[in-house]
Amino acid sequence: MTHTQERGVTELPNDRRPVVEMRDVSIAFGNVQALDRVSMRLLPGEIHALMGENGAGKSTLIKALTGVYSIDTGRIVVGGEEHEFATPAAAQAAGISTVYQEVNLVPNLTVAENMLLGREPRRFGGINMGAMNRRARATLERLGLDINPGSLLGHHPIAVQQLVAIARAVDVDARVVILDEPTSSLDAEEVQKLFDVMRRLREHGVAVLFVSHFLDQVYEIADRMTILRNGRLVEERMVAETSQLELVRLMIGRELEVLDRLDRDHGRAAPNSATPVLTAVGLGRKGSLEATDLTLFEGEVVGIAGLLGSGRTELARLLFGADTADHGGLEVRSTRRRLRSPRHAIDRKIAFSSEDRKAEGVIGDLTVADNMLLALQASRGWLRPIPSATRAKLVREYIQALDIRPTDPNALMRNLSGGNQQKVLLARWLITEPDVLILDEPTRGIDIGAKAQIQTMVADLAAKGMSVLFISAELEEVLRLSHRVVVMRDRRKIRELANEDVSVGDLLEIIAGETRQTELEGPA
């Protein structure tokens, strides 16, 4: 066989044969070789991690297996039989259940329908709505989720939608369950619930394929892993026999140095400026956020910590004018302002990168360059086009700074990998050089190398005077970047503290409500 088969393959226990075997699979999109003779095996009763940087080809490999893309060369064997699925429906029928990277459900139907569409319980040829809702509720309960099955999916935040997608995948008896970055917008607790489910599947002999950019998660749950780089197979490894450092080296092909720099800088003094840039006074909106006070000083990074649904996204949307406040108000540079729409916010040099990139950000049919320049162009007004030399220069600059791949500014946005799309969105707002940058989950789905780059970039921008509101489910990240941390719970701000000797554990305790009477209280 070819060298890809000989190199880096782990021993298989004698009694187990792979349920899925992909061999030398290649796929090219135009002149982009997304997969180049990649092989992967999934064993029953094992959790298998698919690792690689943004754009390495993980999602493409999954789509090749499940019939979304047809393969150029190679073989796919499922359960001992050669298959090439023509549609995702065919793959599902063969027992492969998949959650694709972006939430792929329909917002205009209910949660129950999204979970069961295509296999609803029926009676007399018609859908038995009662039974469907009961079954959906039972599955949700088994996963420890409290979601009303009769509610419209589109009314839920993106993380809940992600949970529903997972529930849909595990509701069936599948031989193979594929989860492409299922944890990207989940909190620690949901991740644990998901891991419980994955362990249960493993016990029942299901092969689970798991993609995540969180190495800790991979080390906690996965048994074996396949590592890709630039569309090629690097190696198949046992997780237990590979150190994190080694894994990173295998993924990116070199040592990673950037990571520590920030940690060394950590504890840097709070910015000495006392100029408030954005102040919320009793800002709130019925049902989404209770009255909240918050001041953002020049050059300061304020982190928002809190669980899913604690009101962190709602706060961001109110600050940006994406939702209108029904009480309280905003001061921009000490002047009272009403932000009735994002337009007003942009005019005041406030930028907001939304968590829901699929619905609110990415315009798939435009090029990378167009997507990047959208906000800048909008703030200039459509009658004053950006000179093309400036355009080209800006775009090139940011593609390089954020390491966006492919580097072609004319690539169509929808053809980029998930992580690279996220980088383009970030660039869109950075380009406008705002005074205040609100980042809601900016590093979702971004690989560790790029994550470190983005964090460095945010820190540098703040050092130059930009104020940043940084929202992330990943508390480590919040602590690494912020000067000050605001903790939210139940749709209100419960604590604000200076980021001095605060640990993730401290934050968790505050969030959980077991508030300790210590000197954690920072200067408000």
Added chain:
Amino acid sequence: MSATTVPNPTTWDRVRTYSPASRYLPVVATFALFIGMFGFGGISYQGFFDWQVFLSLLLDNSFLIVLAVGMTFVILSGGIDLSVGSVVALSTMIAAKTMEMGWSPYLSMATVLLVGTLLGTLMGVLVHYLDIEPFIATLAGLFLARGLTYLISKNSIPITDETFVELAFASITLPGGYYTTWTVVIALATVVVAAYVLARTRFGRTVYAVGGNEASAMLMGLRVAVVKVGVYAISGFCAALGGLLFALYTLSGYSLHAVGMELDAIAAVVIGGTLLTGGRGFVVGSLLGVLVLGTIQTFISFDGTLNSWWTRIAIGVLLLVFVVVQRLMTRRQS
């Protein structure tokens, strides 16, 4: 710690996330406005407020109801079907011509339904498999069907088949001395069947899913192809059925029948609160939409002072007012 997942699903959360009312709101708005218009007619014109006026409304628009039902499927899936008016004309022509040739009326009617369904299927195949814009594919269907009608005959052909004529005139007496016809029964039955299919079958729910997000529906492993071709086949079938009702109404086949009727059907669907972008709406709304259009026309005939060219203008203005009012009523909610 319970403050996770759906953080404290308070009563508010339940109310916010589960609000069937907001889904039905456009339909409710259409219904309210229809009642309002009817009441207004009753006050303004003598003899307007009579059940028989309402029944005639159904009778005069039975074919449009059926067309609007088919159109609802297509629009819900995110498409559009411009061919239905021409298919109505073709259907009247095929029925008239074949019966003139001495075919049994049953065979003739079956042929009409088959041709309509096939034409619809063909357009669905163009839309789904060849990825042709629905607007273009069905525009081609519009020309094709109209052209075929001319090919069969340029002149109007009267329908004289006894069974068919009998069916056309057979009336059903309702309690209270009111009467209606079979065409109304067929139209209402179509609405009921369609409402069931859309609300309670896998096919119907997949129509909504495809209209909501086609790419997601495909990745969810739903049978997108069946649905996308299916909705055009259904629309074709409904257009043919509507054509038969139209033939019963006019007792003739003519190449100039039903010119522009596809626009009436689309208007009815939109008035009924179905989003042109797909994924949201109800068949009942489309029925109400047809009734609203019909009421406007009834106004004009009751008024009697309006010249015929004013009819169109009046329809346009009333339609605009109606849609604006409906939008205002719906927006407050969302």
